[in-house]
Amino acid sequence: MEMFIALSRSEYVKNKVSHAISVSGNVDLAVSRAKRPEMKYLFRKKFKERNTDDFESWLQARNPVNNASLLPKSLKVLLVYGLEDNK
Numbered sequence: 706m707e708m709f710i711a712l713s714r715s716e717y718v719k720n721k722v723s724h725a726i727s728v729s730g731n732v733d734l735a736v737s738r739a740k741r742p743e744m745k746y747l748f749r750k751k752f753k754e755r756n757t758d759d760f761e762s763w764l765q766a767r768n769p770v771n772n773a774s775l776l777p778k779s780l781k782v783l784l785v786y787g788l789e790d791n792k
Contacts, residue, residue: 709769728785734768
């Protein structure tokens, strides 16, 4: 998740990085929260460390899916992830 945030917000990173690999679970935080209720607690814990009052806006701003349009069009991304790790 942090990689996508850096790649979407930092002009320095956008200009230096041409390839990225993401090895993780689902990259859509809304889907992760719905399918894995325990993630809601992790997200809430991280949210409480910030100085903001709106959890949903904070989560939307950090969701890689919502920031995909901010990634450089030339960026090549390899996504390696699993959705059914508990089965």
